[in-house]
Amino acid sequence: MKKLSVLVLAALVLALGIFVPAAAEEAAPGLKITVLVDNNALIGKMLLSEPALSMILQDGDKTILFDTGYSDAALKNAHALGFDLTEVDAIALSHGHFDHTVGLFYLMKEMRDRKIDKKIDLICHPDTFLPKDNQGGFFGNVLNEPTLGEYFNITMTKEPYQLTDHLTWLGEIERNYDIEEYVPFTTVFKDGEWVDDYLIEDTAIAYTNDEGVAVITGCSHAGICNITDYAKKVTKQEKVLDVIGGFHLLNPSEERMQGTIDYFLDLGVESIAPCHCVDLPSRMTLNESIPVREVGTGTVIELP
Numbered sequence: 001m002k003k004l005s006v007l008v009l010a011a012l013v014l015a016l017g018i019f020v021p022a023a024a025e026e027a028a029p030g031l032k033i034t035v036l037v038d039n040n041a042l043i044g045k046m047l048l049s050e051p052a053l054s055m056i057l058q059d060g061d062k063t064i065l066f067d068t069g070y071s072d073a074a075l076k077n078a079h080a081l082g083f084d085l086t087e088v089d090a091i092a093l094s095h096g097h098f099d100h101t102v103g104l105f106y107l108m109k110e111m112r113d114r115k116i117d118k119k120i121d122l123i124c125h126p127d128t129f130l131p132k133d134n135q136g137g138f139f140g141n142v143l144n145e146p147t148l149g150e151y152f153n154i155t156m157t158k159e160p161y162q163l164t165d166h167l168t169w170l171g172e173i174e175r176n177y178d179i180e181e182y183v184p185f186t187t188v189f190k191d192g193e194w195v196d197d198y199l200i201e202d203t204a205i206a207y208t209n210d211e212g213v214a215v216i217t218g219c220s221h222a223g224i225c226n227i228t229d230y231a232k233k234v235t236k237q238e239k240v241l242d243v244i245g246g247f248h249l250l251n252p253s254e255e256r257m258q259g260t261i262d263y264f265l266d267l268g269v270e271s272i273a274p275c276h277c278v279d280l281p282s283r284m285t286l287n288e289s290i291p292v293r294e295v296g297t298g299t300v301i302e303l304p
Contacts, residue, residue: 031166031207032058033216033244035299036077037069037103038275045298047080048073052099053218053246053276056083057205059164065091066205067218068103075106077297086111090121091152092161092169094218095202096128101141108143108151122152123161123169125201131189132197139186160234168206173222173230179259180223204245206231207303212239214303219246219277225263240267244301246276249286257282261289273301 037054041047052069056078065088068074078085085107094100110116129148132140148154155161158172175182188197202221207214213235215228224247228240249260264272264286274283275295286292295301 029060029304030209031214031303033299033301033303034058034081034083035275035295035297035301036074036081036083038295038297038299040275041297042294042299045296047077047297049297050099051276052103053094054100054103055216055245056088057167057207057216059166059207062090062164062167063088064163064167064205066216067092067094067100068107070099070102072103072106074103075110081298086114086116086120088120090123090163092163092205093122093124093128094204095125095199095221096130096132096140097199097219098138098140098142100218101128101143104148104152105142108148111151119151119153122148122154123163124154124156125158125172125203126156127188127190127201128156132186133189133194134186140188163205166208168208168231168234170203170206170227170230170234172200173203173226174233175222175226176229177223177225177259177263179253179256180226182221182223203227204231206235208235208237209241209304211304212241213237214242214244215240217243217245217247220248224248225260228263228267240269242271242273242301242303243269244273244275244295246278247274247282248277249274249282250277250279252282257285261286264290273299275299 034056037052039051041049050073053067054069054074055066057064129141160171161169182198184196186197187194199221204217204227215231271291271293273293273295283292
C-alpha cells in the first residue's frame with residue numbers, strides 16, 4: 001500500500017508540473033554548474049536551446065543565476081530541471097548584450113504573475129544596461145534601470161564582487177594580451193553620444209577551492225586569456241582547474257587561435273569546456289591540443 005501511494009504521488013507530481021526547487025535539496029560540497037541555456041541541447045534532455053547563455057551555479061546552500069538568455073527558455077528549462085529562479089540568492093551578469101540579459105524580462109513577469117514581492121540581488125557593471133546598437137538593430141537589453149529596480153536590488157560596480165565564499169564576480173577585466181585586441185562591432189549610447197562599444201563591462205566568475213581556481217565565462221569579449229589571468233590575480237591562485245563557458249572564438253585569426261592554445265597549454269589544464277560563442281572549427285582545433293568536453297543545454301559540471 002505504501003509503495004502504491006508513492007507511485008501515485010509521483011504520477012501527480014508529473015501530471016501537475018509540481019517541482020521541488022533544487023536549492024531546497026541538501027547542499028553538497030563544491031560547485032555544481034547546470035547549463036540552463038546554450039546554443040545546443042544535449043540529446044535526451046528535452047530542453048529548449050537558443051543562441052544565448054544562462055547557467056545556475058550552486059555553491060553549498062547558495063544559488064547564483066549567471067546570465068539569463070534572451071527569451072523565456074531559461075525560465076522554462078529551470079522549471080523542467082527543478083529550479084525556481086525566483087528563489088535564487090543572486091543574479092550576476094557577464095555583459096549587456098541581449099542574448100545574456102533579456103531573460104530578465106521573463107523572470108520579472110514570473111515574479112509579477114506569482115505576486116512575489118521580494119527583490120533579488122542583481123550584480124552587474126555600470127555600463128551593462130546602456131543602449132547598444134548593431135548597424136541600426138537593437139543589441140542590448142530591453143529594460144531600463146528604474147524598471148529593473150522594482151524587482152531587483154541592483155549593485156553596479158567595476159570592482160570584483162564576492163557572491164559566495166567561493167564564487168567571485170570579477171568586475172572589469174584588465175586587457176593585456178595583444179592577440180585578444182577587441183574590435184568593436186556595435187555602438188553604445190554613453191555620455192550623451194553614440195560611440196564604439198568596447199564592451200568594457202564584459203566579465204566572468206571565478207570559483208576557488210583548496211586546489212586552485214576555475215573560470216566560468218559568459219562570452220569572453222574581454223578575451224579568454226585576459227579573463228583567466230585576471231581571475232588568477234583576483235583570487236591569488238596560480239593553478240587553473242577548469243575553464244567553462246563562452247570563449248568568443250568565432251572565425252578567429254590564426255594568431256589568436258594559436259595564442260589561445262599556447263596559453264591553455266602553459267596553464268596545464270587537463271580539459272576545457274567551451275560553448276555558446278565558439279564555432280565548430282575552433283572547438284575542433286582546440287581539441288587537437290587540449291581535450292574539449294561537450295557542453296550544451298542540460299550539461300551538469302561538478303567541481304570539488
